[in-house]
Amino acid sequence: MSSMEAVYAASKESFEPIFSKTLQFPVAAALVTSGLLATGFFSVSKNPLSTLASAIAASTALGFGAVYLICAVGVYV
Amino acid sequence: MRSVLLGGLTALLSLPLSVLSASASSSTTSANDNEVHLPETFTPPQVFQHTNLLRTIDISKPYLRETIAAIVENTSEESQSEYYLPIPKDQVGKISYIEARDKKGDLGEFEVKKVVYDDSKSTQYYAIHLPKPLAPSTPLTLQITLASTHSHLADPASIAQSDKQYLSFKTPSLARVAYPTLKQKTKITAPNSDIPDYTKDGVEVSKSGAVLTYGPFTETKPSDKGQLLFVRHEYTAPVIHMTKLERDIEVSHWGGNLAIEDRYWMENAGAKLDGHFSRVQWVQSQYYKPPTSAIKLLTVPLTPGARDVYFTDEIGNVSTSRYRSNLREATLELRPRFPIFGGWNYSFTIGYNYELPSFLKKLEGEKFMLKVPLFEGPSDSTVVDEAVVRVVLPEGATGVQWETTVPVESAEVGLWKTYMDTVGRTTVELKVRNVVDEWRGRELFVTYEYPFFAQLRKPLVFVAGFFTVFIVTWIVGSIDLNIAK
Incomplete structure (x- = not known):
């Protein structure tokens, strides 16, 4: 048995993704929807602080949502 | 206020770029060992x-x-x-x-x-x-x-x-x-x-x-x-000869997926066909299923769990393939568009996905180890003149090491850019000559470090991009364009 083979056999912890393949589309849909809602809030907000907060929330939700969406359609990035 | 926002935006955008600069650089190793x-x-x-x-x-x-x-x-x-x-x-x-x-x-x-x-x-x-x-x-x-x-x-x-x-x-x-x-x-x-x-x-x-x-x-x-x-x-079987094989093994942590694509350039190196091919004679003879020197079917055993299987050639999808799988075995049967007689060539591509957890283990710290079959070609007796196996690791993976029992001619660690990449994904490219079917099932082990921040690079780049759009929209919307007050 080679050295790496022995290490692999000894390791008990398998890699687990944050969301399994079956959950990728629902997660992506939820994140993109939240992002769009936050975008709507951003467009009507008058207060600079709430505008900034909604921009951060929308871009975070859309950013993570985009990654899960592209994975959900079969382009595994 | 504007300068604060612009400063914050610059800092956010520079975050992924600072990580990118720490990514793998290209290096070459030979088979001098x-x-x-x-x-x-x-x-x-x-x-x-x-x-x-x-x-x-x-x-x-x-x-x-x-x-x-x-x-x-x-x-x-x-x-x-x-x-x-x-x-x-x-x-x-x-x-x-x-x-x-x-x-x-x-x-x-x-x-x-x-x-x-x-x-x-x-x-x-x-x-x-x-x-x-x-x-x-x-x-x-x-x-x-x-x-x-x-x-x-x-x-x-x-x-x-x-x-x-x-x-x-x-x-x-x-x-x-x-x-x-x-x-x-x-x-x-x-x-x-x-x-x-x-x-x-x-x-x-x-x-x-x-x-x-x-x-x-x-x-x-x-x-x-x-x-x-x-x-x-x-020799009752066809002399199957692959002049070239390109195999891509792509690891996606975000997708939890291991994507494999094999591209073959195949030729029948047996006795050449004398005269013209007769489709009528071929169909008649197939009724008795006699031994033939033509390649009419290739059987590719895959690791159980393979899904999203495809078989294409230069024209497009080849529908004459059959994929059967259960918990214990997975077999892909490929029937080319025409029987490949001696001296004829045929190039084709097969691809499939696996669940990544079955092939990847987490070691101590931020280290991972991948174990994949180096070759998964047809079970028929075949020879591959030149095989290039490319393992595409996630973007930002560093400290790559590999091991296999197959004699490798050369190995190179480099970068490859594809969808949603900024600097490119770390790759290990192995070149192997004179591959024989006995090597089916030989494993390739690859270890790499994948820091937590590098894992966040892909979504963070998108987040920064969206945030830029929001801020620009906000700034443009705040500009007073009225002529008279």
Whole structure:
């Protein structure tokens, strides 16, 4: 048995993704929807602080949502 | 306020870029670990002799598989740990692998390295390292197995559509060894008993079914070549030859997926088709399913769990494929658009996905180890002249190390840009020559470090992009464009 083979056999912890393949589309849909809602809030907000907060929330939700969406359609990035 | 926002935006955008600069740089490693350098005047010291030697040549595949089983005795007065195997210079480029092991003892597999000494010499050598030096007058049962490609010739070179196919090959009657041999035999195993021509004159030979046995030959020296043997035998299967194979193994942590794509450039290296192809005659003959020299079906066993399987060629999707899978096995049957006769070519692509957790383990810290089959080609007897296996790791993976039992010609760690990448994904590209079907199931191990922040790079780049759009929109919306107040 080679050295790496022995290490692999000894390791008990398998890699687990944050969301399994079956959950990728629902997660992506939820994140993109939240992002769009936050975008709507951003467009009507008058207060600079709430505008900034909604921009951060929308871009975070859309950013993570985009990654899960592209994975959900079969382009595994 | 505006300067604060712009400062914050710049800082956010610079976050992923600062991580990118720490990503893997390109480097090259060669297969020098498989070589041993000796002086130009090197000749193997005469410290061994073979008490008995049996050479078995298997010609039932599209490549030659030769096994030398010998009782080796140390005739010197000191312990010896290096055994040298001579190979003619013109054969070196055709060698697929050379493996050696202790057949009866408990020493297991021996390390085999190519000797680099004088390129102009007609005989080159491989060094077999015995892990435990062989004491004087002590015997060792050594088994050497070597495979070499491009050793057969179609004879005749062209045949009609329904004719039988015959192959021929030549080999010396004595084993190529660097030490004297007291007694040896050469056994040739054909695919079936239809061997219309083989050397009978001037040499002791017996035929039993599909096996020809030449010898015994006694008291032979290393310089003795013996007689050149010629064997012409029927070969009922197509001679499948892949001139090139490109295999991509793509790891996605975000998708939890292992994507594999194999691109083959295949040719039938058997007897060429004499005259035109008759579809009517082909369809009629298929009713009886006779042996044929044409490639009409390839069976590719996959690891259970393969999904999203596809089979395409230059035209597009090939619908004449069948994929069957259950918990224990997964088999992909490929039927090309037309039967591939001798001299014809066909290039195609197959691809499939696996669940990443079945192949990737987490080691200590931020280290991961991947274990994948190096080759997963057709189960039919095949030879691949040149294979390029590229393992595409996630973007930002560093500290890449790999290991496999297959002799690799060269390896390179680099970068490859594809969807949603900024600097590109870390890749390991392995080049292997003269791949034979026996290597199916050999594993490739790759370890790499994937820091937490590098894992966040992809979504963070998107987040920064969206945030930029929001801020620009906000700034543009805040500009007072009224002419009069």
